Amino acid sequence: MTTFDMAEASLREVNSALHAATSGEFVIENPRGAHAVAAGINSEIDVTINGPVGYYCAGMNQGGNVRINGNASAGLAENIMSGTVHITGSATMSAGATGHGGLVVIEGNAGSRCGISMKGVDIVVGGNVGHMSCFMGQSGNLVVLGDAGADLGDSLYETNIFVRGTVESLGSDCVEKDMEPEHLETLARLLAASGLDADPGEFIRYGSARQLYNFHIDDIDAEVRASGGAS
Amino acid sequence: MRIRAAAITGECNDMCGIVGLFLKTERHRPELGRLTAAMLHEMRSRGLDSAGFAVYDEGTVGTSRITVLAEGQTPDWEPTRAALEAALGAGVVARPLHDHAVFETIGDSGAARQWIIDNEPGLSVLSHGKQIELFKSVGDPDLVASRYDLASRTGTHAIAHTRMATESAVTTNGSHPFVTGPDTCLVHNGSLSNHHQLREQLVANGESFQTLNDSEVAAGYLSWRLREGDTIDAALERALVDLDGFYTFAIGIENGFAILRDPIACKPAVIAETDDWVAMSSEFRAIAQLPGVDDAEVWEPEPARIYTWSREGVPA
Numbered sequence: 012m013t014t015f016d017m018a019e020a021s022l023r024e025v026n027s028a029l030h031a032a033t034s035g036e037f038v039i040e041n042p043r044g045a046h047a048v049a050a051g052i053n054s055e056i057d058v059t060i061n062g063p064v065g066y067y068c069a070g071m072n073q074g075g076n077v078r079i080n081g082n083a084s085a086g087l088a089e090n091i092m093s094g095t096v097h098i099t100g101s102a103t104m105s106a107g108a109t110g111h112g113g114l115v116v117i118e119g120n121a122g123s124r125c126g127i128s129m130k131g132v133d134i135v136v137g138g139n140v141g142h143m144s145c146f147m148g149q150s151g152n153l154v155v156l157g158d159a160g161a162d163l164g165d166s167l168y169e170t171n172i173f174v175r176g177t178v179e180s181l182g183s184d185c186v187e188k189d190m191e192p193e194h195l196e197t198l199a200r201l202l203a204a205s206g207l208d209a210d211p212g213e214f215i216r217y218g219s220a221r222q223l224y225n226f227h228i229d230d231i232d233a234e235v236r237a238s239g240g241a242s
Numbered sequence: 243m244r245i246r247a248a249a250i251t252g253e254c255n256d257m258c259g260i261v262g263l264f265l266k267t268e269r270h271r272p273e274l275g276r277l278t279a280a281m282l283h284e285m286r287s288r289g290l291d292s293a294g295f296a297v298y299d300e301g302t303v304g305t306s307r308i309t310v311l312a313e314g315q316t317p318d319w320e321p322t323r324a325a326l327e328a329a330l331g332a333g334v335v336a337r338p339l340h341d342h343a344v345f346e347t348i349g350d351s352g353a354a355r356q357w358i359i360d361n362e363p364g365l366s367v368l369s370h371g372k373q374i375e376l377f378k379s380v381g382d383p384d385l386v387a388s389r390y391d392l393a394s395r396t397g398t399h400a401i402a403h404t405r406m407a408t409e410s411a412v413t414t415n416g417s418h419p420f421v422t423g424p425d426t427c428l429v430h431n432g433s434l435s436n437h438h439q440l441r442e443q444l445v446a447n448g449e450s451f452q453t454l455n456d457s458e459v460a461a462g463y464l465s466w467r468l469r470e471g472d473t474i475d476a477a478l479e480r481a482l483v484d485l486d487g488f489y490t491f492a493i494g495i496e497n498g499f500a501i502l503r504d505p506i507a508c509k510p511a512v513i514a515e516t517d518d519w520v521a522m523s524s525e526f527r528a529i530a531q532l533p534g535v536d537d538a539e540v541w542e543p544e545p546a547r548i549y550t551w552s553r554e555g556v557p558a
Binding site: 043044045046062063065066082084085100101103104120122123141142160161 | 507510526527
């Protein structure tokens, strides 16, 4: 096991060592909210970060198993490809944004736009998610044990959204859907993988109404109104 | 290597940084300035062209103060002090600090402010009230903090700003915070898109502006609403309707501060609270400096929601 103390080591030194590694366990102490900690991991290494991290922590993760004992700023696990990023605290904006694969677990709350434009990643949030979460989500699963903020799943493609609590409002083209056995199985699998305890039967599934896939002339008025033009 | 890493992450950041610190208990009041300076330092990479801060203490009963700027000069303040004293008919004490000076008087700060505006065209009044002192300048935030002695200041709360100019020139008067009324000021991260139109309306309502800065328009808007009798909450509710653009605001008021993000909320903000303090910043790393932060409740403020903290017993 290798330990880095970011009170002493620079971000570049730490990340270069993580990029060079092909296996092993690493511990990072004193990140003190620094940006891009453990971003760009490209192998199946285990990394534990003790303390709060800044923007883009574990971004672009490919294969790594990253655990953060603390909170994170914007862009946690942004564009994750595979592996796991698990945070014990909360994350602010855009957690798991554009992720292609892997698993992101947030034990606390996630801020606005959690899972924006997600492309296959699974995201499990123990608390609440903020407004415009899963905006333009394309595939993967977003699981929220708490509540969801306004405009959930706006302009959604094929991501499944599971929420146990309340939803402040659904975004354009996002609707409540039936929970089929396959969805309950997916939920049970993701809850087990994330280590968060909840009954899959308590969740409601939301998905795309698929009304925005093709252009409709009737939408023109809505577009004009939204842009502040004459209606 | 450390510097290169900082430069790379800096490029990813948004423009401008905000910090605010409100001390709920006596415990850290002797170190308000030191803590605020440490927070400001962390926000350097978000705006290296100018910086400013407003510090509030509990004031002295019967005394008010104004902070005055003579941009780029270090004038002899005595003639101004003596003339102001004569005009107010009340004692005035001057505390010069480079191109700023704080005038303290048992007279009325509003009258003192108006006298400076009417009689000293080379000076700008940065703040007036009973508790606020406000300093700002172009230059590296760390240099601005040390030049105006931020670290040694004591008090109850402070807000500060690092600026990366986007909407107007890099000048001291274009720096934040902007005064919005007695003991009230504003810092802004973002950009307003309807500030030209709003400025014309506000000028018609009697506001005056010193710069072409969009944030000054937001400050002028709040000044107008507060003068019309709105509470800070009512003024901000109305701002949500009338201001178009991106913003995270921190507003210093005599007994606390308020935070507001626009309904889209793409400009970052994080709040942390312990039994002793409430802190807000554009990024957590500024808050990571504070004592007891490991036990703080930390969250991202919701869009279009007004957050206000104030000292007990003093209405916000």
